[in-house]
Amino acid sequence: MTDTVPPPAGEQTQQTQQTQPSGGAELPSQYLPASVEAPLYEHWVRRGYFTADAGSDKPPFTIVIPPPNVTGSLHIGHAFEHTLIDVLTRRARMQGFETLWLPGMDHASIAVHALVERALAEEGTNRKELGRDAFIDRVWSWKEQHGGAILAQMRRLGESVDWSRERFTMDEGLCRAVQTMFKRLFDDGLIYRAERLVNWSPVLGSVLSDAEVDHREVQGELVSMTYGSLDGSGPSIVVATTRVETMLGDTAVAVHPADERYRQLIGALVELPLTGRMIPIIADEHVDPEFGSGAVKVTPAHDPNDFEIGRRHGLAMISILDEQGRIEATGTEFDGMDRFTARVAVRERLREQGRIVAERRPYLHSVGHSERSGEPIEPRLSLQWFVKVEPLAKAAGDAVRDGRVRISPPEMAARYFGWTDNLHDWCISRQLWWGHRIPVWYGPDGEVRCLGPDERPPTGPGWRQDPDVLDTWFSSGLWPFSTLGWPEHTADLAKFYPTSVLVTGYDILFFWVVRMMMFGLYAMDGPDVEASEAVPFKTIMLHGMVRDQFGKKMSKSKGNSVDPLAWMDAYGTDALRFTFAWGANPGADVPVSEDNIAGARNFCNKLWNATRFALLNGATTEGELPRRLSGPDAWIISRLNRVIAEVDAYYADYEFAKVADLLYHFAWDEVCDWYLELAKVSLADEAAAAVTRRVLGEVLDGLLRLLHPLTPFVTEALWTALTGGESVVIADWPRFQESRLDKAAEDDLGQLQTKVVQIRQFLGAQGVKPAQRVPARFAGLGGYEPQIRKLLRLAEPADDFTPTATLELAAGATVELDLSTAVDVAAERARLSRDRAVAGKELEQTGKKLANDAFLANAKPEVVESIRARNAAAVADLARIDEALTRLPRS
Template identity: 60%
Template sequence: MTSAAPENSRNRADDLPKSWNPGDVEAELYEGWVAAGYFHADAGSDKPAYSIVLPPPNVTGNLHMGHAFDHTLMDLLTRRKRMQGYEVLWLPGMDHAGIATQSVVEKQLAADGKTKEDFGRELFIDKVWDWKRESSGAIQGQMRRLGDGVDWARDRFTMDDGLSRAVQTIFKRLYDAGLIYRAERLVNWSPVLQTAISDVEVKYEDVEGELVSLRYGSLNDDEPHVIVATTRVETMLGDTAVAVHPEDERYRDLIGSTVYHPITGRQIPIVADDYVDPEFGSGAVKITPAHDPNDFELGLRHNLPMPTIMDKSGKIADSGTEFDGMDRFEARVKIRERLAEEGRVVAEKRPYVHSVGHSERSGEPIEPRLSMQWWVKVESVAKAAGDAVRDGDVTIYPASQEPRWFEWVDNMHDWCISRQLWWGHRIPIWYGPEGDVVCVGPDEQAPEGYVQDPDVLDTWFSSGLWPFSTMGWPDSSPELAKFYPTSVLVTGYDILFFWVARMMMFGMFVSEDAAITTGKDPRRKQVPFDDVFLHGLIRDEFGRKYSKSKGIGVDPLVWIDEYGADATRFTLARGAQPGSDLSVGEPHVQASRNFVTKLYNATRFALMNGAVPGELPARAALTDADRWILDRLNEVRAEVDSSFERYEFGKACEALYHFTWDEFCSWYLELAKVQFAESAERAAATRVVLGTVLDAVLRLLHPAMPFVTESLWLALTTDERGARTAGESIVIAAWPQDSGVPADEVAAQRISDAQRLITEIRRFRSDQGLIDSQKVAARIVGVGAADLDGQLAAITNLARLTDAADGFAATASLEVRLSAATVTVEIDTSGTIDLDAERRRLEKDLAAAQKELTGTAAKLGNEAFLAKAPDEVVAKIRARREIAEAEVARIGARLDEIAKLAGK
């Protein structure tokens, strides 16, 4: 059928190219949306508020597939809420990424033989700002390519003046409350970067090292001595004790005594502590409090000295030995060699695979190091963050992540917030000439002659303020009044502790602040977000985690260039479930591209046939097919809404995919072709139903696939004269609502029965060797009993059947059991099949089936195989044999039929 559109009308399908080429239209559509202000949030609006702050990507790089995953889900949520009538703010921005950014610029200087010290702090920071201004556009360009509907007018950067003011304000408030203090504690130290780094910047890798067992004390077996094992021999220069378990009988007499240290010559005590595992190794461990986190805690319990024996670059220093000045790894070898010469190396295990923390930025093994740093006392704010979830003020999706949340916040250690860098928020502490210490707020000046602390704050400190600092806090603002607390935080479960926890802690700390409570319900805690949706990690199709260093991963722009933003986004959204990892690869995005193409072609068909959304005819005037598709649309809409509200993106997209492809395209469009041919009145009603359903499908799919749905919706809602019949853009079109019409279960059953009958006839035709386009004469018996009289035209058309004429003689038949009765279909295939060709094809299939039957029967007849093979393997082979037996029987019967036909 070419067209059932009214005569003398313009063919609206001509408004669309014959095929969808996303690269031709995506950029223009996106910039049009931005220019129209669709993504700009009005803080003075009377609409209900919905807000999300974008987890700020580091300014140093490009968006990777994990970012694309995050952004797709946030864009989907905000686009849907905008269509539902909310005033939506999706606030974008970037993180200054202290260590990463400083490293990039230092490497650029190093290429010219320069260091940051050659420029001094102020000039170096100016250079970093220059680099930031040149580089930050790359991420924004990627966001535009992906289709992010963010409010660009409110773009933020963690070192903007306003956000810096927020950082200084909360630092002073925490300091004045006694929650920020300075102390010498153990930190993760990067010798290359020469700064403390956070736990999230430490990546653990299995490495091949050596486990060396060393003898402390006397070399005489009759005199006091202990054996300890270590993978870091060099740290023994900082040993201040040997520890054993208090109930270990081997060492009971030595507890409280001292033992000779084989390098320093000092006598160090033997202490008893439950930390020691008496079953591991010799049951004795060396204690180096300044260079091991467990040893540090033990050292505090036993009041041990804590000498630091390495400098900031990881070289041995101040040990008073010949190893001073050596790199830690060189010292490891040299110390072991000396101890071996003295007969103190009892055993060596090489290679010894163990987990070692490495700096994510610089790649070298981190060094636990005792260092004077600034800390946040987290006990009270961490408890508040935990209580916010316990009390239901914040809901975590999925709930299965709650135990991990409580385990973390209920057992959190104080947070090291200082970094020995130049790029970042300078710690607002000033030191006076007489040792005075002053914390300076944003509107205050340090006393004359005071010197500011040289360190900067951990990047997570400023990003922890992100939900409210980006909206103007600490000052009151329309944004805070309208959009804070934010509606949901969307992020990966892997940073639940490092970022989410910090935002919660800071959010709870400022929850009584007037700037964010003005006009709000005073009985409700002002948490930073109502919901936390935690998605899993994105992996390739083989389940491997994306890794640039291992060459595993795809730049999202590669997929967007090849398949379009819609296919890329739908692939990611379709695989997203709360807390579950997502494995995707090129086959998945190819399938999504095919879905986009299917939708595009379906719309062109609808336009060619004059489909138009409008007021539906009375239900009584609609066919069973019309009522069925409208009811299914309403059911799917409800399923989609329910899934989105629970952040089950995959379920929602899966429901839309199968409804659009399997029901709307594969069935209703085919049924509509039949109805177009019945009468002018029936065709007119079908056009409205087709247009109405397609309109709703496009709006339901828009949040996941914004570009193609915009193009198709604009074409669908433009009449034959070129006039718009709906709003100016699907971006601001209304979200589909419940029809309010009870589902017609009788119509649904009739369509279901017709589908089953058509499907069985098609399968039967295929078994008979008929090609799809070939019409055959048939007689259908039992249609009335099955209540399918009204579907007969559709059944015969879609099953490619013609009426039985005089002299009809069936050569084959099938029976199909339907809900109300059994229908018999008699078919005359004489003259429609090349019997010789069909016989040759079947004989080939029969040979393959017999080979499979022989092979499986041989295995099942082998007693030795059956005795060794797992039960599940045997079960699979039995199933294969049963399938082969059935195939042999089926093909044999068909060959018998062909032989009879040939004999005629």
Template identity: 45%
Template sequence: MLDKTYSAAEVEERLYARWEQSGGFAADPESNAQPYTIMMPPPNVTGSLHMGHALTFTLQDTLIRFRRMAAHDALWQPGTDHAGIATQMVVERKLAEQGITRHDLGREAFIEKVWEWKAESGGAIQRQLRRLGASPDWERERFTMDEGLSKAVRKVFVTLHKAGLIYRDKRLVNWDPKLHTAISDLEVEQREVKGKLWHLRYPVEGQPGRFLTVATTRPETMLGDTAVAVHPEDERFKDLIGQQVRLPIADRLIPIVGDEHADPEKGSGAVKITPAHDFNDFEVGRRHDLPMINILDMNARLNENTPPEYQGMDRFDAREKIVAAFEEMGLLEKIEDNPMTQPYGDRSGVVIEPWLTDQWFVDAKTLAQEPIKAVEEGRTEFVPKQWEKTFFEWMRNIQPWCVSRQIWWGHQIPAWYGPDGRFFVEETEDEAKIAARAHYGEDVVLTQDTDVLDTWFSSALWPFSTLGWPDETPELKRYYPGDVLVTGFDIIFFWVARMMMMGHYFMGDVPFRHVYIHALVRDEKGQKMSKSKGNVIDPLDLAGQYGTDAVRFTLIAMAAQGRDIKMSEQRVAGYRNFCTKLWNAARFCQMNECAPLDGFDPGSVHLTLNRWIAGKVEECAKAVGEAIVAYRFNDAAQAAYGFVWNTFCDLYLEMAKPIFQGQDEAAKAETRAMAAWTLDAILHILHPMMPYITEELWEKIAPRERMLVEEDWIEGKGLSTPEIAAEMDWVVSLISAVRSVRAEMNVPPGAKIPLTLKGANAETLARLKTHEPLILTMARLESVEPSEEVPGRGAAQIILGEATLVLPLAGVIDLDQERQRLEKELKRLDGEVARIDKKLSNQSFLAKAPEEVVEEQKERRADYEGQREKVREALTRVG
């Protein structure tokens, strides 16, 4: 007999170990089954599981478990990313505790320390993924610094360089002055700050008393100005184009250029141009062939290109001194408060500087063309489709991709420099020496580039490097391209697009057929989770408290396409109750001797009730399977939940009780077998979403040859019979309608009331006669019979098909008191709706309130409106 309660904590670790040992997660390249591939977005080796991870990995696991059950050869390729900057920072912090820096150790010794840290402490997230029930093919786990993947990285870099698609150039990058490296846009956090806007006056050369006023949020960069731009059609400044202004403090003459970057409607209409310290200005500088003067060093201190009294100053100290100097010269027009966004390094926490340096770049524009075409032609589809627009906008305006990083942990760039600075890009140092000898005519000393590659460079190769490329392997041939990538919208550009670029260039085809973009997981109020707000929800804490299945099912049930998830402990507790409901249903079946029978054929049953539930099982399995395939995860969860809770537990088992307690042994035996078969089917249907409790029940209900994880999905056998479905659905509708009225009208649970059917046809009367005992019991009725009498006062009436159900309530409840209660409730709901309407019609509220707050108000209004409609219906029934 099953224990009285399900203990997730006692079950989960034991079951996961058995799954892994069984080999049930493994793909089989030699299989004749249709392959199905999901590439796991490799979490950072430094990472720990957060709610976003829990969502994406739960959805992937649901897909992969379903496909295995549906007889696919399913590969879920796992692995972790070396996470260059993040990992280097972790190890450097540990060294700092011992009073050591990486420079004290040197590059080789430091990298050894990183590998030591990975062996000892890295990989926590893989253990956490196991707790979540994730079922990738762990035997194939890869790491982006594995030798095989490193070989692929070198091959790609060299191939692209020789094709002219990787080059070295002096361009602006996001520079982190604390970490001393370029960082990607993804590693830049835009923070809302209360800044200032300084309006500076530049004297027009040769026109005493005339100035051009420019506004800037970074006055210190004016020392690197090489032009002032005005719009070529701006009548105020047309005569100045081609003239010069004298740059204060630096005392340089710089040109006034006509460029559409200057907006006549903003500020004075004139903008300072600092090509070496602003991304927009860099492009203006290129268009007008302007000098690019870098005024900062790697620490964001002013360098030798500034006046002597500023050299070596911190950028913010220099700002104060420059503003004071402008004020002293009478050239500071005004200072305004300026709410703005400012770029910070997400790891260092310091303000990022656009900085002009020599870096390695990928010609992303050329590589983007084939992926754009693939999405246009439907060879890769985004789900939801709206994300295609985002993809196109970014890809069609893509900038060169800076792939070099000034850190030590990562794939060192395969470029070697000769004594005159000429570089040789080859896969190995020996090949570089051969190339150098051919160039110089003799052997020379070569020095490898000290930079490493952007982490996204190696992860862009993930869909094929993990399968053995550049070698020709059976896995590469079988599992590329993959079927779906499941990820968040925030890395469409940084990872999805780059995988598509590299995949198409090196494999000749896109790396996946579908890109499912899931929404954000927010807190219960719709706010983004953050440590500063104190609203972060830890998925493993929830799993420990309510069981992993409850957490998983909550995420799946709320994963509607295009809608953010509002996560709350209350919702998880609700789905823990669902687990309890399933467990109790299984116990009920055991107590009534419902055991699985070998060879039982659900198509052979005779009782209407059993034929009905057989059809409902097939309908549910079909609905859940189709929803999972279409990435409508919430629909899959709702179909399964509704069937298990309402159809099986609340209806079928309740309807089966009289049979279990009756004297008809044949009916009893058939219903026991049918209940057991239905419960087994439910375990199959729920397993991809709730693997632990379903596996535990599968094992405990009866001895089995195979674990549930190895079982096949339920195939349709034509068990659904339209006439049986229509008959039982009518019975269910009648019972549900009566129960709803009883609840709405506060009818005491013990009160049995008569029911009459007015206008019932012959088919309805026949159904009524057949199922009368069941209807009386489940709707708690005194009697049920046809009648054509006009309903008296206080009779609740419900339309069901062609018939009207009449429930006389006078004498059962106090009609006047019930009317007063309902009118009071209606008044309250009217007030709630009016209050929200007032708020939603307030333009000031709509303009200032966060989007999630506005959405929450709309959802509340819809909820109140639904309640109001029910109260109105109840009032009409009171009469």
């Protein structure tokens, strides 16, 4: 991204001819985002531009927001993702779709628990002392006072969401949807209760989903120890572990069946130290014979891999940790100890017995930590509720394979199938109080009843409801249709489902996207529903993560995170949004720096100055654009239509970066740097001015419409001033007009540009300052002489014109220049001579090295290549300097 400084306010606002603009508005000399953004946004909301109409005849375009946590605030990832969604939504609205971008929040069980329980701890109490009902009341009170701060920040970002349809996952309607879905799955045998290994948080006292576990590299220890006999009187074997305390729950030692070292021990029993229990040595192909001693302890109740080994071999699964992470039920001296205290105590007791063979510390390994409470999670055997995902996941995979759902970029489909084809059953119960309570009741005689939303709970002594709540991803998985009124057959559901596109990060492809696919297909499938209409969205558009300018993930702990609100304060919202789009290549991470934001701010200023210049010079959008155009007018209209076609093609593939880059260069390079400068000539000609004013209005009208989804605020201010229209928010999206393409005009202007660049480079090489006026005479130019003189500040030749330099131009044209008054020939000759001496010395030194056979034979290849490159550069410098010297006027 180019950080280009905009011209001074007066440069492009110089008035050629004062005429009332068609919009009837005058622009201030400077663009001040803070004075424009908030009032414009509230105006848009009041006018109802973002409110969708389920009764409209327009085709629907629907996007649901990935619901942020009720505890959240707008971080850089939100701002990036929401910008992309808003770009698509605003463009669809301009294209004539009935557009619904539905906002809302997730109740975020674990995050809310962490915040409220921290507040209770400061008051000297906790949720268990408070009781369930009082705790839930406290959470709702917190939500009303502090929740949803992100919604106000979304307004600041300019998000064109339908606030009248705002949803919350704990709303009455969404609670009804959750209970309905649970009941249907339960009745179909797709929800069951079983004892399985789960991620357990001792601090929260709850299961965690994989999405709530942060795996970090930590420095621990790898301890090798002997099981079995120490004196050779019986079998023994050495195992290694990073979690010594879990040995108290071991029920086997495993080796690889092909490992010759242990073949004779397979089937033998060894004593488990400190417990007195005898455990078998078993063979399992999961064991890596190259790791450690090639033998591993098996603790099925506290390790995922060991759990699977235990299931294959029918091993006992002994749980040795309670819900708080303390040792229990081992019958040893360690019962009651915290797991980390026990780790040291067990290791030292083994040392006393002479069983420690080796210790390796520090030992770097990955450990899962609770994302919210921060402590290492504990794999723990626990009785939980699960969703049987195999048939649901197959349907989700098939919907992409058969083309009902498109994944963009396509290469991300492999990652999607990696999840759908290998899913394990999903643990959906959480040992928390805030959330959707599991709608299952247990009776005094072992009865189990699952109730739908319209069924009355059983009464009588001994009946109790399951105390757990559902994983928040369960309710989030219903988001595309529960927010539209499902399970009721609402007008919104009929109009806006399935949604058009889901925009989300590849990092939650499994945790959210796959679950929405599974639930959407399951809930919406039926005999009266087309298969293509059951999917929750037609396209899954996956983006990467925002990173700093060095490619590192932004985080508070690294000190490289940025508050997007601070950047909006400093540079304006449009600058931030344009920067995000400018870096958004499908599926790729997005590096962002403050220099990028500053460059985008300068771009907004450039648009402001260009439009202000146009208004002061009578640009208009009134009346028909002439069918026949010539010169720069024909060229810029042709270029505008090519840009419209390219922008549409890029949007079809979600190439936001290419859209932003194309519009940036069209606006800055072609419209501002070329067309506005060329237009100054025709604006000064009364015969040509009227057409140029209309073309200027047409080009800026189209450009501002194209830019509006990316930069809504500055384009609204400029477009309404230019056109007098109600709002660019509801203006039509520009349409490509093939009849307006003019290749001859484009080729003609291409030659003009080439000639201007040739002359500009020559004058620069001669040391002519941009403000100096150089007399010039052209031959064979074929038109555009006034424009070239204007662009280059070339003066008309006087009667006594004597050229001091002649330059051959493209297409056989020539220009003669009198540089005698523009250049201090003696000083320029002296400067060039000094440069020539430096280049000559470089050529001599590098030439000697390259002529030295010993150097070429012994130096590293990259060193030799560097010398060759320096030598070639010196040759080129000498040629350039010699040419400049020959072109200098004779003194």
